[in-house]
Amino acid sequence: MENNFAVRTEGLTKKYGDKIAVNSVDLTIPRGVAFGYLGPNGAGKTTLIRMLLGLTPSTSGQMWMLGEKVPEHRSLALAKVGAIVEEPRFHEYMTALENLRIAAAVRGPEAEKRIGESLERVGLGERSKDKVKSYSLGMRQRLGIARCLLTDPELLILDEPMNGLDPAGIMEFRLLIRAFVGEGRTVVISSHLLDEIEKTCDAVSIVDQGQIIRQGNLSEMFGNPSGEVEIEVGDSEGALSVLSRLSYVSSVELVGKNQLKFELNPEVKPSQVNSDLVLAGVLVEKFSPTRKTLEDEFLSITSNMGIH
Structure with a gap:
């Protein structure tokens, strides 16, 4: 059953003292779609992503990614996952190319071969030899995606990836996400930008105050006229x-x-x-x-x- 989903959670909860950041979340994300995890700032979106990636422990509940139970089989799952959590971090005084070479060095020779292609896919081929300190926030977001692509991931998890992008950059990003889905990948986008999620994604979960209040395919939710x-x-x-x-x-x-x-x-x-x-x-x-x-x-x- 778990192999049918890119991500699945049951009763996933995270508490910080008396505060509940994620409240008994049952989330199902099918494979091969662009999925929006949508809610206002402070709704618990990033906390859920951090639990999936093993960056913070859950208080209770269960999680699976790409058929692997996490955190028990975290290394197996993460070998097929690329993720950006909050703003991507890089060595400021190195070039984009140098940053990706460092990232590829710990991932093996296949990752090294993907550096050039990854930079081109996100539109940074001509700026690859510029130092990252000269990059705008939007360019850093794209470089973060390029770093994710080094492992040829089945699942991409992107936390607020449209931050800092101008309208042209958002359009390019949208086309890039659709291309990833066309290749059979699953892309999870955490965002508070309702309009862009609607234009980019196939399915969504709407979350607020740590709880999912609606989830499903956009075509099912809004495919018919309202009357x-x-x-x-x-x-x-x-x-x-x-x-x-x-x-x-x-x-x-x-x-x-x-x-x-x-x-x-x-x-x-x-x-x-x-x-x-x-x-x-x-x-x-x-x-x-x-x-x-x-x-x-x-x-x-x-x-x-x-x-x-």
Whole structure:
């Protein structure tokens, strides 16, 4: 069973005195996906990663990575894992190339052969001979990923990897993550950036105050329209009159000069509304079923739980 998952935990808990940082977490991360571990700062994301990697002991619970029970078989698991926890650290007065050579020296000859390719993949090939002290935070993040690639990992665990990246850098990062998944790797991204997680990942866990409050595939959570529709028309008053009389339409409101928003019965196809409006003489210029976003879901869940 454990071989079906890249990561699995049961009742994983971490306490610091009276404070509970991770609270009985049951986490399942399938293989071959980009997975977002999502929550605000202080939600316990980094603590969970540190327990998985054996950097801090758990108080209770069980953990598996790539089919290996940890910490019992930690060395076997970590041989197939690349990770960045918080900001990656390097020798400041050495070049990126020199830093990776040091990292590869303890990993064997195969790691040495991957240095050039790893630097190119993260876009640092032309800056590989620059000292790391001259690198921006975003460049250090990319160098950290290059270091992870030296072992050709099956599982990458990245803690807030988009910190310090400009919009172009975030786009490059997103493409890089999708390329890793295309190669059959699993990428776990811990982040508080809801929009980027939604654009990058296949599945997520939403965590707050050390607890998972929702997890699953994004396609399952948000694959269908929410039932809310926005339209742009030539005659807003006429459209409002027609929509108000339709039994399968509710909550109609004007949201702009020629724009309306309403709730549609999920059993009715949007084309039916469009047809009824046109038959009534209302010209529909734009028709857009809206989709629930990860931010909508996060705010809805945390609001319902009284989390602020």
